Amino acid sequence: MKLPLIIGLLATTLLYAQTPVGTPVESPRIRAVVVTAQPHQKSPLQEYKNNRVIICLSDGEMNFTSASGKVEKIKFKKGDVRWVPASGPVASENPGDKPVQMMEVELRDKPLSPPLVIAPLDPLKVDPKHYSLVFDNEYTRVLRVRFGPKEKGMEHTHTFENLVVYLNDQARGKAGEMRLDGPRTHSEENPLDHPVERISVDLK
Numbered sequence: 001m002k003l004p005l006i007i008g009l010l011a012t013t014l015l016y017a018q019t020p021v022g023t024p025v026e027s028p029r030i031r032a033v034v035v036t037a038q039p040h041q042k043s044p045l046q047e048y049k050n051n052r053v054i055i056c057l058s059d060g061e062m063n064f065t066s067a068s069g070k071v072e073k074i075k076f077k078k079g080d081v082r083w084v085p086a087s088g089p090v091a092s093e094n095p096g097d098k099p100v101q102m103m104e105v106e107l108r109d110k111p112l113s114p115p116l117v118i119a120p121l122d123p124l125k126v127d128p129k130h131y132s133l134v135f136d137n138e139y140t141r142v143l144r145v146r147f148g149p150k151e152k153g154m155e156h157t158h159t160f161e162n163l164v165v166y167l168n169d170q171a172r173g174k175a176g177e178m179r180l181d182g183p184r185t186h187s188e189e190n191p192l193d194h195p196v197e198r199i200s201v202d203l204k
Contacts, residue, residue, distance in 0.1 A: 025163065025180050029203050032105045032163055032178055037062065037094035047088035051139055053105040055165050055199050056080040057176055060100035063093045079167050081134045081142055081199055103165050103178065107139055111204040119157035121185065127154040130188075134199070141202040147190035155187040160202040170196040 123131040
């Protein structure tokens with residue numbers, strides 16, 4: 001295993017759920033939760049029946065052991081994002097001396113059929129200065145959002161329902177918090193004196 005996670009367009013938010021650090025977000029389509037692995041903590045073998053998006057909230061490393069005993073060691077940095085297909089069983093262990101924290105976004109259902117058409121005001125197209133693509137597959141599209149101090153972005157449309165995960169403290173949330181939003185058209189601004197960064201997980 002490698003650690004490489006609504007129909008129509010609406011101008012207003014369909015769903016908004018700001019959650020404190022560690023509070024799960026659940027909907028019919030996803031379950032998102034912050035997972036903390038304590039130093040030298042090892043989990044039992046677990047099977048993961050659904051695809052996941054993993055967002056690293058701290059630097060660290062993890063060891064993954066398959067049922068056959070094969071061990072894979074993964075190092076990562078805060079802000080790294082990985083696509084993890086359904087797999088298992090596998091056991092995990094934090095071999096380091098500090099806690100490791102990750103956001104685990106479990107995708108619970110299949111993509112919409114037929115798939116939605118990306119809006120003309122897609123943020124990757126109209127505001128590439130602040131939005132960049134992490135990866136894109138049939139289940140999800142993950143974007144990295146970065147704003148410098150006092151920067152304002154272009155008006156854009158989010159085609160999909162999306163989970164927003166804050167990587168540092170910002171105007172609308174603290175590091176590790178998340179919110180689930182619906183399709184919408186809006187513009188964004190960082191009113192703070194420091195850069196901000198977040199991850200947006202589109203639910204196709």
